[in-house]
Amino acid sequence: MLFRLGEETCIFIHVPKTGGNTIQASLIEAGLSLDEIIVEDHQDGFDRFQIRGEYTRNKHQLLFHYLADNPHLSNAKVYSCVRRPFERMVSYYFSPHRHVRKRFRFFGPYRLPETVKFNEKKFISLVEKSQTASSRICPLETDNTNEQKTLIIDMLRSNKLTILKTENLSNDFFQHFKFPITRQSRNISPYQEQIRTIQGSLTLRNYVERSKHAIDLELFY
Numbered sequence: 579m580l581f582r583l584g585e586e587t588c589i590f591i592h593v594p595k596t597g598g599n600t601i602q603a604s605l606i607e608a609g610l611s612l613d614e615i616i617v618e619d620h621q622d623g624f625d626r627f628q629i630r631g632e633y634t635r636n637k638h639q640l641l642f643h644y645l646a647d648n649p650h651l652s653n654a655k656v657y658s659c660v661r662r663p664f665e666r667m668v669s670y671y672f673s674p675h676r677h678v679r680k681r682f683r684f685f686g687p688y689r690l691p692e693t694v695k696f697n698e699k700k701f702i703s704l705v706e707k708s709q710t711a712s713s714r715i716c717p718l719e720t721d722n723t724n725e726q727k728t729l730i731i732d733m734l735r736s737n738k739l740t741i742l743k744t745e746n747l748s749n750d751f752f753q754h755f756k757f758p759i760t761r762q763s764r765n766i767s768p769y770q771e772q773i774r775t776i777q778g779s780l781t782l783r784n785y786v787e788r789s790k791h792a793i794d795l796e797l798f799y
Contacts, residue, residue, distance in 0.1 A: 661744035663791035
């Protein structure tokens with residue numbers, strides 16, 4: 579997402595399940611966004627929506643794609659929000675967008691099931707397939723973890739990259755943008771009890787925190 583702070587064009591990189599919908603909606607409602615909300619088939623425009631703009635293809639666009647499409651954006655300040663990897667992956671597994679279905683298979687209104695059955699193999703597959711926050715924020719298309727670390731550390735040291743954290747989102751947002759975040763959080767999973775149960779698994783926590791997502795813990799926590 580592209581937005582303006584004063585005279586400066588900035589980029590917000592939305593890492594899934596970190597509070598990005600809330601941040602993007604707040605910037606749009608404050609009149610700072612250069613992009614706009616687009617409502618697609620099963621989306622409601624509040625909890626779930628898409629973002630489009632001249633250089634924004636979708637709300638989860640990678641920094642690399644912004645810079646590839648418009649090299650002048652290499653001078654833009656970059657903002658993003660991160661979350662501890664295990665909590666992010668569990669939230670991703672139970673995210674409403676993954677479970678919404680047509681009421682009658684192929685027709686009728688969309689609905690969410692009352693409960694979602696947790697499948698450990700599917701969870702592990704999701705962890706393996708999901709991009710790290712670092713790879714989304716990295717300015718180059720690279721699978722080299724050490725190269726990602728170097729580039730992101732350089733961005734942090736030069737104040738070109740500002741990181742907010744889901745765990746302290748309201749305070750971080752106010753500190754950097756100088757106005758309150760939208761009071762009501764967006765896109766909250768209805769499966770909070772199941773989420774708390776899975777988050778109690780030390781085995782799964784250790785697995786995620788020793789996976790490729792360990793880079794996010796190392797860089798941001």
